[in-house]
Amino acid sequence: MPRYIFITGGVVSSLGKGLASAALGALLQARGYKVRLRKLDPYLNVDPGTMSPYQHGEVYVTDDGAETDLDLGHYERFTGVSAHQSDNITTGRIYSEIIERERRGDYLGATVQVIPHVTDAIKNFVLSDAGDVDFVLCEIGGTVGDIEGLPFFEAIRQLGQELGRDNAIFIHVTLLPFIKAAGEMKTKPTQHSVKELRSIGIQPDILLCRCEIPIDPSDKRKIALFCNVPENAVIEGRDASSLYHVPLEYHDQGFDRVVLERFGLGDAPEPDLTIWNGISEAVNNPDGEVTIAVVGKYTVLVDAYKSLLEALNHGGIANGVKVKVKWLDASQFEDDENLVELEDVHAILVPGGFGERGAEGKIAAAKFARERKIPYFGICFGMQMAVIEAARNLAGLDGASSSEFGDPEVPLVGLLTEWVKDNETVRRHVDGDLGGTMRLGAFPASLKDGSKVREIYGQAAIHERHRHRYEVNIAYKEQLEKSGLVFSGLSPDGVLPEIVEYADHPWFIGVQYHPEYKSRPFDPHPLFASFVAAAKDHSRLV
Template identity: 85%
Template sequence: MPRYIFITGGVVSSLGKGLASAALGALLQARGYRVRLRKLDPYLNVDPGTMSPYQHGEVYVTEDGAETDLDLGHYERFTGVSATRGDNITTGRIYSTIIERERRGDYLGATVQVIPHVTDTIKQFVLSDAGDVDFVLCEIGGTVGDIEGLPFFEAIRQLGQELGRDRAIFIHVTLLPFIKAAGEMKTKPTQHSVKELRSIGIQPDILLCRCEIPIEPSDKRKIALFCNVPENAVIEGRDASSLYDVPLEYHAQGFDNVVLERFGLSDAPEPDLTRWQAISKAVNEPDGQVTIAIVGKYTVLIDAYKSLMEALNHGGIANAVKVKLRWLDSEQFEQPDAFSALEDVHGILVPGGFGERGAEGKIAAARFARERKIPYFGICFGMQMAVIEAARHLAGIEGAGSSEFGEPKVPLVGLMTEWAKGNELERRSKAGDLGGTMRLGAYPAQLAPGTKVHEIYGAEMISERHRHRYEVNIGYREQLEAHGLVFSGLSPDGLLPEIVEHKDHPWFVGVQFHPEYKSRPFDPHPLFASFIAAAMEHSRLV
């Protein structure tokens, strides 16, 4: 029977509950335990798929095609355990499920209420399909006291009672601000946060206190006294120099030891942290540095590219170099005098995105990389813009564009209306719902022998995760390949272009999928490792 760890947050958002959950999962794994991580989000959207990146940051896509919270990316990167659709639950999804049941008459005439119907449905999601694991870690989004989060807090309170002390514990992540003017750390925000949590019936077992400086022993004693926890359960959580130092630092603070003590597992084996120590050394002691320009449209909020940032860092780990990122708004490259920002970079990456804004700037960046022989990596939308660039400036296809932006003279990129998924045919229409209607999740691709990507992957068949609604028109393949743009990866039926590359370029690859979702610090994605290697080679030439 799995044990459950519920992670809540207080005072303010963005304290790092997701990272704390992922790091704890990694520490438990290092002791030989099997883990599963879940995120409960209180917002009313069914999933984050229709939310602006400025509102929510990155949308992370699972193997089975769920659009989920970016914290699931942390979970997968730290533990290597692939998340599923059942690992991210929202209020919107809970209420959709309840309303469907009510319309079918499943409640047998009962008045449908928050308690017990909403809370019971949340509990069903938390407990369902846990698999053969030792621990399930459940992070509750938002902060204690949020109105929309109350049903989730009530549900986990009930689960704490039903599962018992030996199968459920509560960890509360809170803030210990340091007031520079006063020259002291303030414990009151933590005290009030715990008071709010206790007022709804949850007594935390462990406090993970985010802070900028070490916690004085006197402050630890005060927090323990007023928050009703043992002193060793007040864990210091300072900022680390790297995300991948967090498991090591939390272990040094005794975080995993206290968790296991609360479950009566004080005789658990010591963790094998060799892998994390090696990653920490690679990150903190690089042999060199490369600069990668990310030409995107959401660059003022880099959480929109969280998995991308980490995948580039993994590419750096694979090559023992530090990857310095230069964030550039694609709209600036619609001006002819803006390219000085790209003159000294060692690689250019154009990521995914939606909508017309900044598209011409991405096309211009792709042209700059092609003509200057700078390593170029186009992902999803970045691939499509690279193909449009080649069509316009190499193949001479005037008016080449995407139907995502209207009605171009030549719709080189168009809306997908049907595609194969296994043995079934998926169909979509332009007038249909936006939510959950893209080509989502893992799909296979066939690689052409003798191409760069075939060499990089070392395989002829691959599987990668997708999130897109528009696709390059295969009908222009012959015309484009005649001018050096090779269609090096296709869907197994040969209808959907998955990868393109320029054969007369040191490293120019565009992919329709999102390889960043599958990259791990201990298993860097081959495309990112190869891209950074190419950037290193280019750095020697400039």
């Protein structure tokens, strides 16, 4: 039976519960244990698929097509363990399933209530489909005291009792603010947060205290005393030099050791941190720097492109350079005079997105990269805009555009209404629900012999994760290829364009999928490694 670790947060949001969970998972793996990580989100959306990135950051997509919280990206990047549909649950999904069961009469006339029906559904989710693992780490979203999180806290409280003290522990992530004017670190917010948690029946076993400066021993003793935890269970969580140094920092603080001691596993072998030491060294001591422009729609919020940013960093690790990202709003490039912003960059990346805003600016960026021979990487929407640019300016298809923007003269990109997933045909309608109706998850693609992507991947067939509603129209393939744009990757049936490139360009590739979801610091995605290498080469020319 797996042992369960519940991670909660207090005082404020954005303390790094997801990163702490991922780092702890990596440390347990380094000691030889198998782990599984899960996220329980209290919001009423069924999933984050219809939420604006400004509301909740990026939507992360799993191989099996779940649209999930961005923390699952942290989990995968730190542990390499692929997440599934069953690893992210929301209040909306819980209530949706309960209401469906109530309408079918599954409750046999009983009054359906938060306790026991909602809490039982949450517990079933936590315990189900755990697989052959040693530890399941469950992060509870939000902050203790939030009204929408109460059913989740009650459910894990019950699980703590049912699983027993030897099989479940509670870690509480909290804040120790430093008041500069007073010159003091304040422990009171942590004390109140733990008091709130204890008031609903949960006594934390370990406190992970986020802070800017080291915790004074006297403050540690005070926290331990008032929060009823051992002094060695008050773990200091200071900001690290990079995300990938966090496991090393937490190990130095004894985080994983205290967790294992709490489970009676104090004699566990020491972790092999060779990989993490190597990654930290590569990040902290690069041989150079490249500047890559990300021309997007949500660039004022970096979390909207979290996986993308990390995949670029992984490409930097693979090439021994630091990647400096220049975030640029695509809308500004609707005025050609603003293209001067791209003059000093070593590569241009146009990421995914939805809607017409900024589209013309992304098309202009693709044209600038093509004409100036600057490495270009178009992902999902970024590929579609590169194809539209080629259609207009190389293939003579005036008025080429996407049906996403209205009724174009040349519908080069159109709404996807039918596709095959797991040998079953999936259909959607123009006026159908938006949630969960995209081409989601891992799909295969066949790569063209002699193409650049075939060389980069080193194989003829790939599986990559998708998240989109619109596809490039294969009917224009021949006309576009005559103009120089090569369709170097197609769905196995040859119907859906997956990759385009220019043979006469140093590095210009567009992909319909999202390769950033499968990149890891210890295993950078080949496209990102190659793209950053191209940027490095271009930096020597400017």
